[in-house]
Amino acid sequence: MLRGVLLDLAGVLYDGDSPIEGAADAVRRLREAGLPLRFVSNTTRSTKQMVLERLDRLGIEVDAAELFTPxxxxxxxxxxxxxxxxxxxxxxxxxxxxxxxxxxxxxxxxxxxxxxxxxxxxxxxxxxxxxxxxxxxxxxxxxxxxxxxxxxxxxxxxxxxxxxxxxxxxxxLGKPSTGFFLSALASMECLPEDAVMVGDDAEGDVAGALRAGLATALLVRTGKYRVGDERQVEPAPTAVVADITAAAEWILARI
CATH class of the missing domain: 3.40.50.1000 (HAD superfamily/HAD-like)
Incomplete structure (x- = not known):
C-alpha cells in the first residue's frame, strides 16, 4: 500500500511556463486522497522561491516545506x-x-x-x-x-x-542521490517501501528512486522522456504511464 508520493516538477507538472494538462487536478486528487506529497526538483536555474511562484501561477498549490531542491x-x-x-x-x-x-x-x-x-x-x-x-x-x-x-x-x-x-x-546532492530522496521522505515520516516517485527522467528520477529503496517509481511519457528510455536503465520503472493524470490514477488504485 502506498502512503507517500514524490513528484518531479519540470516535465511532470509543467513544461517551461505551461502546465502539463491535468497536472493541477492530479495533485488535488492525490491530496484529497490523504496522501502526503513532496515535490523533488533538480532545477538549478531557479531559486526555491521562483519555483514556488511558478507553481502558483500554474494553479498548483505547494507549500515551501513540501518543495525540496538541490x-x-x-x-x-x-x-x-x-x-x-x-x-x-x-x-x-x-x-x-x-x-x-x-x-x-x-x-x-x-x-x-x-x-x-x-x-x-x-x-x-x-x-x-x-x-x-x-x-x-x-x-x-x-x-x-x-x-x-x-x-x-x-x-x-x-x-x-x-x-x-x-x-x-x-x-x-540532488537526484539521483539516495540522501535527497530519503530526506524528502523523512519530512513526511514515510518509509521508502511505502513511497512512490513520479518522474520523466528514467535515470535520475526513476532508477535513482528505486536504488534509494522506494517501492515504486513511475516514468511519465512527458517532458524529457524519449521512446525506449525505460529500457536504458536498471532498475527499470515499475510502470510507464502517459502523464501525471495517468500516474495519479495508477497511485490512487493502490492506496
Missing amino acids: AQAARGWLAAHGCSAHLLIHPDLEPDFRDMPAGERLAVVVGDAANAFDYASLNAAFRALNDGAEFLALADNRVFKDDDGKLSLDAGPFVRALEFACGRPATV
Missing part, C-alpha cells in the same frame, strides 16, 4: 561541514546561497550554470578543486528539455569534465 540540500551540507562555497551556478540561483556563514574550508558547488560554463569559470573551479576544495554537484543530469522544446546539456557533462580533470568524484 540548493537547499547544498546549504545544509555547507553549514554542516563548515565550508564556504565557490559557486559555479546559474546567476538566477545565487540568491539561494546568500547570507551563508564563512567556513574554514572551501567547497566548489556546481549546478547548471548555462552560459557561465566558460573556460575561465571551469578552470577556476578546477584550480580550487586541485587545491583541495570539496566537490559538490547540485545535480548530474545529462540533459534537460529546454524552453524551445529541444534537449540541452544539463550540469552532468560539466561535472564529469571536472571529475576527470581533478581525479575524484563529486558528491551529488
